[in-house]
Amino acid sequence: MILLDEPTERVCAAIVSGELAPVRLAMVAPGGYGKTTVLDHLAGADVRLVDDAHLLGDEDLAAILRHLDDEQAGLVIAARPYPRPVKLNEVLGRLRGQIVLRPFDRARTERFRGRESAAVQAQTGGVPGLVRAADDLTLLRHELDRASEDVLRFLLAAEAGAGPDLAGTAIEAAHATGLLAADGTLLPVAARALRELIPHDRQIALRRQLVERQLERGGPVLRLVLPLLGAGLTGDGIAAAFEAAAAEAEPATALELYEAAVRAGRPVSARWAEAAVRHGDFDTALRLADQVIAAESAPDRGEAARIAGIALAHRGQLARSAELFQWSDNGDGNCFAAIGFYGTGQATQARQALEKCSAGGPPTLLAGAVSAAAKGIAESVTDQPAVALATLVRSAEMLEPVSASALLPDSPAALGALVALHSGEAAIAEPLLARAVEAGSLVARHRLLLAWIAMVRGEEETAATRLGEAGDELAPRDWLFAVGLRVGLARRASDLAALRRIWGQAREAVVRHPVDLFTFLPFGEFEVAAARLGERARLAPHLRQARQLLAALGDPPLWATALHWSGLHAAILDEQPGEAAEHAGALRAAAEAGPYFEVMARAAECWLKVLGGDVDPIAVEDAARGLHGAGLCWDGARLAGQAAIRTSDRKAMVTLLDCARVLQGREPSVTPGPTRLSERERQVAELVLAGLTYKQIGDRLFISAKTVEHHMARMRQRIGAGSRSELLAELRVELDQGTT
Missing domain, CATH: 3.40.50.300 (P-loop containing nucleotide triphosphate hydrolases)
Structure with a gap:
């Protein structure tokens, strides 16, 4: 035909x-x-x-x-x-x-086959002989049998999508077979024929020759090597090819290639451990790195120690991580060691490592950024917070051009964001983190810190969205922050049921992750939640360790303030006025560190007075707005709301409730009057304020406890209260107005 x-x-x-x-x-x-x-x-x-x-x-x-x-x-x-x-x-x-012969178009392919043939057209490019062979690949056997070794190697290279620079005659001869498309790619039906018609042993031999020739030329080998995985090949040449291909591959594939290289005769290398870290497989990374470190003849023991240090930092084992970085004894390793030692309260070791930071290495962007990051952390402990933050911001900006490929225990952007959060400079942290996410560096960590910024600002929906974007496959350190965020969001929503549900994860996170300087934010959330749930005893050893760590560093205000602030609120919830006063005193002692710390000290003093029944609406509003201005929007609104609940002055109550609503980003109350509640809702509100349970109210009003709960939910939504305590305060005002 x-x-x-x-x-x-x-x-x-x-x-x-x-x-x-x-x-x-x-x-x-x-x-x-x-x-x-x-x-x-x-x-x-x-x-x-x-x-x-x-x-x-x-x-x-x-x-x-x-x-x-x-x-x-x-x-x-x-x-x-x-x-x-x-x-x-x-x-x-x-x-x-x-006489010009052209491939079939789709219509001629379908006429030739007598049926719809879109898939065959795509597989064959319309070449008539390949259209015929689509149903019987053996028709191509003669073509492959008479092809030279060079042509077969070229076709196999084309199948792998590699197209190495073989001799010109091989290229011309390969194109003359008709098995290649005009752009030099192997047509799919021809690729199937190669795999099925050439004996497996011959394929392996040809592919191996192809790989070794490409390796000699110094060209990329990944695509050529991949078909050889699992073939059981050994020898120096193929082992070198597997290693070279691993350097080109994504982490998951690199792990397979390094394993194949070892099976082919190569020793375990630090690069295999590095691929495991990049893939997020910290257990494998630590096992491999440990093998290299233990082998006295291994030339890359120092690099293996550095990789192990990175893996341990991501797992939250900062003290051991710092020791490994110090043992690796290279410039970047000493910088990371200094950061780790400061993070675990080992100031003397930190200063020693800092002296050798980036010594002797080339002045690359990475070296400069890592050195600046170590210096910034040192400044956060010994200098003014603004100085430390400026150094860390410069470090992050220096690293940005190479951050996507850099393998780090932590990023300057994350460290800078932590310093910013601890010093009320979230507006500086946010763009820093956003650029790091865009660059593809430690994306989950940076998204979690962005979520933390949104949470403390009172933007709970944004925080929850960013938390979700961080994903579920998290390193232990990132998981600690994720759990801290879930605890913090449940607490801010006054969702006691959710807080109880998440508390099991919080307890596990605390047990798995030692406390260090850079985890005070989640540990602070856990402390307040523990007080809310009557579980403070479980957290006491860890918090004691945190305060010992601070003491070893000289109680630097930048890091100590956050811990004392959470301690203050835990003491308030646990009804421990003496302990609350101690934390307020510590905050007052740190007030000279800068405006943010002065705001925190003033707010703490205000809290103590409110708890004692001394509610000065002007002082409370001033302190609450100060917290809001420092980025702690939810904390500011809570202070105003709690003061409103505790004052007996109705005018002060209304003023403070309006302040709380404004700080939450909502409109203040409009003209007073009892019109917001129905008669039934008013009855429910009176009984709730009298201290009755939902069941008792239901019995009194001949309705179910569930109906009482629905009434309360509708009232909270209509009034716009941010929490149950604020709702009760609003209801007191509402009922009081209804009786005047």
Whole structure:
């Protein structure tokens, strides 16, 4: 069956009818394009037909040239574009034109097969011989059997999508097979034929030769090596190829390639451990790194120690991480060691490591950024918070161009954000973290810190969204922050049921993650939640460790303030006025560290007075707005709301409730009056304020406890109260107004 496009069909018809004479035409096309079929179609015409002219010797080609000496002699000659003997060029040079053979379009493919063939068209590119072979790959066996080793290697390289720079003749010969698309990619049906028709052992041998040649040239080998995974190959050459390919691969694939390299004869390397860290498999990374460190003859023991230090930092084991960085004894390692030692309260070791930070190495962006980060953490302990923050911001900006590829125990952006959060500079932290996320560096950690900023601002929905974006596959350190966020959001929503549900995770996080300087934020949330749930005893050893850590560093205000602030609120919830006063005193002692710390001290004093029943609405509002201005929006609103609950002055109560609503981003109360509550809601509100339980109220009003709960929910929504305590205060005002 012959299916030609219209122009070629007209030419063939003219040849057969004798209309076109004398005929002197060539058909030059790759294999599978139907040259032989066209010659069979022309049989009977007064013209000499020659097939496979590219395979003819000089004598046969000379005879054709003599045939062409007769100007009336006709000739249609078919050949592949390669090989091209000199005498064949002479023959072609004496012809008058070509019969052009084109691949089938989809319509001709479907006519040829007698059915819908979109998939076959995509698999074959419409090459007629491949369309025929789509249902029977053995039709391509002859083509592959007669292909040279160089051609087969080229086809296998094309199958892998590698296309190495082989000899020009191999490329031309491969294209002449018709198995390649115009852009040099192997057509899918041809790829199947390679895999199924070439014996497996021969494939492996050819691929191995291909890989070794590419490795000698220094070209990329990943795509060429991947088909050899699992083949059980050994030897120095293939082991080197697996390692070279691993350096090009994504972490998950790199892990397989490094393992294959070891099986092929390579020793376990620090690079394998690094790939495991990049993949988030810290257990494997630590196991591999430990093997390298233990091997006295291993040349990369220091690098293995650095990788182990990074893995342990992500797992929250900062003290051991710092020891490994110090042992690695390179510039970056000493910088990381200094950060870790400061983070665990080991000031002397930190200063010693800082002296050797980035010593002797090239002045790269990474080295400069890491050195600045270590200096910034040192300044956070010994200098003014603003100085430390400025150093860490510069460190993060220096690292940005190379941050996506850098493997770090922590990022300058995250450390800078922590310092910013501890000093009331969330507005500086947010863009720093956003750029780090965009750069693809420690994305989950940076998203969690962005969520923390939103939470302390009172933007609970944004915080929950950012928490969700961080994902569920988290390193232990990141999981600690994620749990801290869930605890904090439940507490701010006054959702005691949710807080109880999440508390089990919080307890696990505390047990798994030692406290360090950079985890005070989640531990602070846990402390307040523990007080709310009557679980403070469980957290006491960890908080004692945190305060010992601070004492070892000289109680730096930047880090101590957050812990004393959470301690103050835990003491308030636990009804421990003496302990609350101690925390307030510590906050007052840190007030000289800067405006933020002064705001915190003033708010703490205000809390003590409110708890004692001394509610000065002007002082409370001033302190609450100070907290809001420092970025602690929810804390500011809570102070105002709690003061409103505790004052007996109705005017002060209304003023403070309005202040709380404004600080929460809501409108203050409008004209007073009892119109917001229905009669039934008013009855429920009176009984709730009298201290009755929902069940007792239901019994009194002949409704179910669930109905009472629905009434309360509707009242909270209508009034716009941010918490139950604020709702009760609003209801007191509402009922009081209704009786005046």
